[in-house]
Amino acid sequence: MIDLFAGCGGLSQGFRAAFDPVLAVEHDHAAAATYAANFGPEHVHQGDIATVTDVPEVDLVVGGPPCQGFSALGSRDVDDPRNALWREYFRVVRAARPRAFVIENVDRFLGSAEFALLRTEAAAAGYELSWGLLLAADFGVPQRRKRAFVLGSRVGALPLPTPTHTRADWVGVRTAITGLPAAPASTTLPSRSVRAFGRTLPGDFRGLDLHVGRNPTPLSLARYRAIPPGGGRFDLPDDLLPRCWREKRTGTTDVMGRMRWDQPSLTIRTEFFKPEKGRYLHPEHHRPITHLEAARLQSFPDTFRWRGSKIEIARQIGNAVPPLLAGAVAARVADHLG
Ligand SMILES: C[S@@+](CC[C@H](N)C(=O)[O-])C[C@H]1O[C@@H](n2cnc3c(N)ncnc32)[C@H](O)[C@@H]1O
Numbered sequence: 058m059i060d061l062f063a064g065c066g067g068l069s070q071g072f073r074a075a076f077d078p079v080l081a082v083e084h085d086h087a088a089a090a091t092y093a094a095n096f097g098p099e100h101v102h103q104g105d106i107a108t109v110t111d112v113p114e115v116d117l118v119v120g121g122p123p124c125q126g127f128s129a130l131g132s133r134d135v136d137d138p139r140n141a142l143w144r145e146y147f148r149v150v151r152a153a154r155p156r157a158f159v160i161e162n163v164d165r166f167l168g169s170a171e172f173a174l175l176r177t178e179a180a181a182a183g184y185e186l187s188w189g190l191l192l193a194a195d196f197g198v199p200q201r202r203k204r205a206f207v208l209g210s211r212v213g214a215l216p217l218p219t220p221t222h223t224r225a226d227w228v229g230v231r232t233a234i235t236g237l238p239a240a241p242a243s244t245t246l247p248s249r250s251v252r253a254f255g256r257t258l259p260g261d262f263r264g265l266d267l268h269v270g271r272n273p274t275p276l277s278l279a280r281y282r283a284i285p286p287g288g289g290r291f292d293l294p295d296d297l298l299p300r301c302w303r304e305k306r307t308g309t310t311d312v313m314g315r316m317r318w319d320q321p322s323l324t325i326r327t328e329f330f331k332p333e334k335g336r337y338l339h340p341e342h343h344r345p346i347t348h349l350e351a352a353r354l355q356s357f358p359d360t361f362r363w364r365g366s367k368i369e370i371a372r373q374i375g376n377a378v379p380p381l382l383a384g385a386v387a388a389r390v391a392d393h394l395g
Pocket of ligand 1 (some may be wrong): 062063064065066067068069082083084088104105106107120121122123140244376377378379
């Protein structure tokens, strides 16, 4: 298979049981380096997708251009620069002639002009499409992450996978992160470096290396202490409220949120280490989740190797397709292709 916009390889991790990646394209140096650490450097093109010239023929292409603020539905302007990456994606599909392709993207993709463009291109190339929203928690991931998936096939209709879990047996945060040290031993990643694609960068890190904390101010700590499980900024007494929240009493309900032990987390985004950005406080301890906890909530195994700075690794984790969800899609595709 080919993995486009591969990031750290969340999709590849889920697909690896059924498909061998023979080309992965990723322009971010640290993300490409993480990918290479886990899947081998030989097939990684660390660079812009537009610079990919040798495209092998494969059974499957996976990936999805990152959202650049989709253009409004109805605007079918073929020259809209936001379409450029979709055109690149489809250029590779046409060259690789896969029997199937898989696209993952944010939910609003399905209502965008880019999706309309994709449908036209796919039909012209002989692919039938199925699409819909998949909730990671419905596939055993301890996270309520909802993403759009589009499956294309030129060997008969390829429907989306059916959920393996229901709300009654969703996996909670506890299953994923219980038992880790309450207080991370360090605020920095171990000092280690590695060379990849001609440059030196921090790594490799795995497991407890990623259980790194932060140094909250006394005010931040007082805020964390005021928030109960399932609570958020509305639980803060007036004297602990930042001015912007005091003046904006509604909306942004999840900021400064605390997780609940027995429910899946909300979506783990790229800044999960900042409690002011979402529901990222540990269910019990007075701190945001660590990188290791975020990786586990994304269903990455502790053996996965990471490269880059704390911020770069957080971006890789938050951008990834949870491998367990990817695995469910992979099983469906493998079954279809036989
Ligand atoms: C949402 S992330 C992909 C996550 C990945 N599918 C996973 O499961 O881990 C999108 C990636 O596209 C990469 N990207 C964006 N524009 C690119 C381009 N023009 N060429 C190559 N990669 C690009 C970004 O660096 C980012 O890592």
